Every structure is written in structure tokens, then in C-alpha cells.
Amino acid sequence: MHANQEYPVIVDQLVKVYNPNKPELSVRAVDGMSFKVARGEACAIIGPSGCGKSSLLHILGCLDRPTAGSYKLEGKEVKELSEDELAKVRNQHIGFVFQSFNLLPKLTALENVELPLRYAGVGGKSKDRALAALARVGLDARSKHKPNELSGGQRQRVAIARALVTEPSILLCDEPTGALDSKTGKDVLALLQQLGTEGTTLVMVTHDLHIARQLGRAVYLRDGRVVADGESQMIVERMLNEVGEEEAA
Amino acid sequence: MMVAETMRTAWRSLGSNRMRTALTALGMIIGVAAVVSVLAVGEGAKASVEGQIRSMGSNLVSIRPGSASAGGVRGGQVKTLTMKDAAALKELPGVVNVAPEMSGSAQMRAGSLNRNGSVVGVTPAYLEVRALTLAAGLGFTNDDLSGRTRVAILGANAANELFAGANPVGQRIQIKGIAFQVIGVLAAKGASMASPDDLTLIPITTHQGVLFGQDNLSALSLQVASEEASPVVQAAIQSLLRIRHGMRTEADDDFQVYTQTEMLATMSSVTGTFTALLGSAAAVSLLVGGIGIMNIMLVSVRERTREIGVRMAVGARRRDILLQFLVESVVVSIGGGAIGLGMGFGAAALIAKVGGWTTIVPTYAIVMSLAVSIAVGLIFGVGPARRAAGLDPVEALRQE
Numbered sequence: 001m002h003a004n005q006e007y008p009v010i011v012d013q014l015v016k017v018y019n020p021n022k023p024e025l026s027v028r029a030v031d032g033m034s035f036k037v038a039r040g041e042a043c044a045i046i047g048p049s050g051c052g053k054s055s056l057l058h059i060l061g062c063l064d065r066p067t068a069g070s071y072k073l074e075g076k077e078v079k080e081l082s083e084d085e086l087a088k089v090r091n092q093h094i095g096f097v098f099q100s101f102n103l104l105p106k107l108t109a110l111e112n113v114e115l116p117l118r119y120a121g122v123g124g125k126s127k128d129r130a131l132a133a134l135a136r137v138g139l140d141a142r143s144k145h146k147p148n149e150l151s152g153g154q155r156q157r158v159a160i161a162r163a164l165v166t167e168p169s170i171l172l173c174d175e176p177t178g179a180l181d182s183k184t185g186k187d188v189l190a191l192l193q194q195l196g197t198e199g200t201t202l203v204m205v206t207h208d209l210h211i212a213r214q215l216g217r218a219v220y221l222r223d224g225r226v227v228a229d230g231e232s233q234m235i236v237e238r239m240l241n242e243v244g245e246e247e248a249a
Numbered sequence: 250m251m252v253a254e255t256m257r258t259a260w261r262s263l264g265s266n267r268m269r270t271a272l273t274a275l276g277m278i279i280g281v282a283a284v285v286s287v288l289a290v291g292e293g294a295k296a297s298v299e300g301q302i303r304s305m306g307s308n309l310v311s312i313r314p315g316s317a318s319a320g321g322v323r324g325g326q327v328k329t330l331t332m333k334d335a336a337a338l339k340e341l342p343g344v345v346n347v348a349p350e351m352s353g354s355a356q357m358r359a360g361s362l363n364r365n366g367s368v369v370g371v372t373p374a375y376l377e378v379r380a381l382t383l384a385a386g387l388g389f390t391n392d393d394l395s396g397r398t399r400v401a402i403l404g405a406n407a408a409n410e411l412f413a414g415a416n417p418v419g420q421r422i423q424i425k426g427i428a429f430q431v432i433g434v435l436a437a438k439g440a441s442m443a444s445p446d447d448l449t450l451i452p453i454t455t456h457q458g459v460l461f462g463q464d465n466l467s468a469l470s471l472q473v474a475s476e477e478a479s480p481v482v483q484a485a486i487q488s489l490l491r492i493r494h495g496m497r498t499e500a501d502d503d504f505q506v507y508t509q510t511e512m513l514a515t516m517s518s519v520t521g522t523f524t525a526l527l528g529s530a531a532a533v534s535l536l537v538g539g540i541g542i543m544n545i546m547l548v549s550v551r552e553r554t555r556e557i558g559v560r561m562a563v564g565a566r567r568r569d570i571l572l573q574f575l576v577e578s579v580v581v582s583i584g585g586g587a588i589g590l591g592m593g594f595g596a597a598a599l600i601a602k603v604g605g606w607t608t609i610v611p612t613y614a615i616v617m618s619l620a621v622s623i624a625v626g627l628i629f630g631v632g633p634a635r636r637a638a639g640l641d642p643v644e645a646l647r648q649e
Binding site for chain 2: 063092115162
């Protein structure tokens, strides 16, 4: 058994500096964050705007590399990977769920879900696997529809199916309900939570504290640092005390 | 990602904006069509010139008297070739047949009709050597030659003008006021180089002794055993004629010898130069077509920045993105090239039908236009594709 079996994500003293060579433009967006995410855990990343949520998300998603510190995904130090290896990690270990869905408009639901498998070089069975992923989000009947023929909630479900289809180590969600009305937002959240109970590791960046409360754990960021980390109800209360309801929302 | 998959993606992406794709391809379509039709006209011209030269006779070697030049001024033809030269040439190994000619021009009359035209004195071998056939009547015999008989064979036009459609064979005509009997009519060859349609042929001895009184030949046609042998025979002819004409070694030939191969080469180089000139003008439009493709691909990369970000987020490597855009531009250029090729064929057929020119689309033009299409797609597609592949995924995803 691998040493990091229980923690697919281990972040240690992570630093991200934008424009490191231009002092007047230089921004230290991530300033020494450390935390671990256990397998099967559902973890919210919260904090006021400018706290470093997006930068952290990009690094966790292997879209960007840290300036310093360590990020181990499934035991692999991401900083040492080549561009192609990063693409492979994104393909195999990470499922992205975006606020604005980011489905390709010209492809059907099924083809959108198949896309990661295509880049993985999965041949004939990709269709079956994509259909199975669509079935998991309850949309197998809509496989031939294009995104503009689906409702917002359905689009996000397709996006979730796309994120799940490669059976990734973590599902990275960036305000997944942000573009949805509260009813469909609840449905999508329920779906994500259900996936969590089925063993998927969930990391969700959100400014919606009601949603954060419903996940097991929350990491509270401020000024690029982890201020508090623990059981979500407790962390959300602390954040509300510190920054006030308005700023938090 | 597999190539077939990339092709499908490219096809779909191009298909989703058909108008733009069609307009982008239009540059290639016009360029390739222009090049192909120009090459077809050039190739057709070459083939028709070749056909005309071949129709003058098989394995033909022509000898003409040289030009007299005095003090650098070129004068008329010199009177160097004689019937004795012709007889001597006949004995050369490799020479199958010799047809000497004497030329002249005279007034001809048949009943109320008359014409001015070329009257050529020939031997019985002439028809065979020059690959001429009779539409009616008979050819000359050796008896005609030895008897200086007053008989004539008319070219198709000459027959028409003098007899207005009636059968001239057996009829009488007057040449320079002297009566001749028409014994044959040549089959029409149409407008071409050295067409016999306007000629009136008479025995060479009659030409010399009865009508014109000249001794020198205007031309000599030789049929050689094979086309391969003609350079050897050509050299033999030259040395024989130089000796017969008593020429010093440093003197220039007072005659000119052309083989059919040489005539073909000369004419080919003329039509070839012409074709190359027009073809390269047409090729400029291919360059313009390529720039059009590059322009649209750059716009496409900008428009699809977010798509590129999404593809990268789900695992596309840079080279997958590069390939995707490269394949798109190549599909446009090769599609345009293929359509242009088809239109080139169409244009060639139209030119042949309307203009009455011979047009042949050469095989190399087909291969070349497709190869050039691929090359244009690659050359002008690589810049935009590299730009797409070089995008930062974070920035690309942020794009609205």
C-alpha cells in the first residue's frame, strides 16, 4: 500500500507569486498554505474575495504550478511534472466542475462526457463509460442533446458526469451552484454530496456559506493563508464572526 | 487523441460555420483552379503541337537550304540543295526514303474559277514520307517523273476553290496557262503546321522542266528507320552534304537539318516557358489563399480560446491542441484544393469546348495541386495552431 493512500491531496507550505520579477506588480496570492484532504472527504474552501481561493484551485487542478512549497497529488510532486505529465494528471486524477459549466456547445452531452476519455486514448469502450457516467447523474436519456437544449441544472449535471468519467482522485468544484437558481442549486449539491458518500473526494471552492455548512469540512482562507481548518459548521461560524455576514457572502 | 478523432473534431468545427469555411477555402479553390486550367491549356498546346509535328510523317528528318549571309546581313535562301544531293542521301544507311521538294507559286484556273497558290514539285515518295493520304484518285508514279507528265494532286482547299465541291479527279486545270490533269485529291488535314490543304502537287520534273525551270530544292524530307537512329543519320547527312558541297572545315553549314525530336524539343520549350509564366502568375493566388486561411485560423483561435482552455483542463496536451488546429487548416486547404482541382477540370473542358483549344490536365498537375494544398495548409496553419497550443490554460478558461 502506498504511504499516501489515505490522502490524495497533500499541500505543504504552498506559495504562489504572480509577476515575481516585477516588484511593483508582484502579488503573493498563496502565502504558505498547508492542509491535507483525505480520500472520500468533502471539503469546502471558503474565504473573502482575494483570499487566494482561485489561485489555490488552479494549482490543485494542475492548471498552474506553485512558486514554492509542495503539492502532492496521489503521492506525486506536481512541481516536478512536465507539461505533458500535467495534462495527463488533469486527465486521469482531476475532475473539474466549473461555475459556468464549460461544456463545448457543438458537442452532444455524450460527446462532452466522452472528451476526457478521448484524450486518455480510451478507444471503443469510451461511449459505454460516458453513458454510465451520464446515468450516474440521471441524464442518460438526454445523451444526444446539445448543451443549449438542456437546462442549467442539466448542463451542470453533464459537466459533473464529464468530471467523473475518468474516475478521478478528486472532484474540484468552482462555485458549482453559482450560476443556478436555488432549487436546481440544491439538487446539484445533493448530487455532489451523494457522489461524496459513494467515495469521491470533493474539494469545493465556494462563497456560499450555506453550501459550505453542508460539507463535512471547511478550510478558511484569508490573505493567502489558511486561517482555520476543521468541521464546517464551526469554521463557518468563525468566519462569520471575523468578517461579518455581508463580506462573507 | 487519435488522428481519426482529430479529423472528426476538425470536420465538425468547420461544419459549424459553413459560410466562413467556404469563403476561407475559396482562395484555395480559385488558386488551384487557375493553376490547373493554365497547366491544362499549356499541356494541351504542347500535345497539339506534338501531334502536328508527328503528323508531318514518322521518323522524319527535314533538310532546308541555309541562309546566305554577307557581312552579317542575312539574305534569302541559298541554292545549295539539288536532286543529286537527294539521290546521294538516299544511299545513306538508315535512310528509308527521300522526298525532295521544289516550291513555286502560280495562278491556277479550272473553268471559271481560279486561285493563286503554292505549287510544289514532288516525287512519288512524297506522300508516304509526309504521311499524306489521298481522299480520291491516285498518286504519282515513276513514269510521271520520267515523262514530265502534266498531272496534279490538289490539296483539299485548292480542290474546293477550283471545283466548288465537284469531284476534280479526271478534270483539267491550267497552271500558268498550261493544262494539267487532276489525278488525285489529298485528304484534308485542317489548320496545323505544314498543312498540305492549300498545296497543289505536281511531279518534280514537270515543276523543273515545264513550269519554273529552277534546279535547286526548297526542302528535302527524309524518312529514317527509327527515331532513335535519327541523331546518327543527322550526323551522317551533315558530313555527306558538307563533302558534296565542298565546304572547308571552318565554314558553317549551308543547309539546316532538323529531326522531329529537335522540332518537338524546340516547340515544347516554347509552350513550356509560356505555361510556366502563366502558371506562376496563377500560383500567386495560392499564396493569397494561404494568407486567407491563416487569417481565419487566427480569428478562430481567438474565438475558441475558452474551448481550448476546457480541452486542456480535461487533459488535452499542447500537441493535441496544435494538431487539432493544424488538421483544421489542412482540411480547409486540401478541401479547397480538391474542389479547385475539380473546377480546373471543368474550366479546361469549357476552354476546350468554347475556345476550341486542346486542353489536357496533366497527371503531375493533379498530384502537385493536392501536395501544394497540403503544404499551404501546414505552412499557414502552423502559426495559428502554435498560438492555440501555447495558451495558458488558466488564462484561456478565464476568457469570456
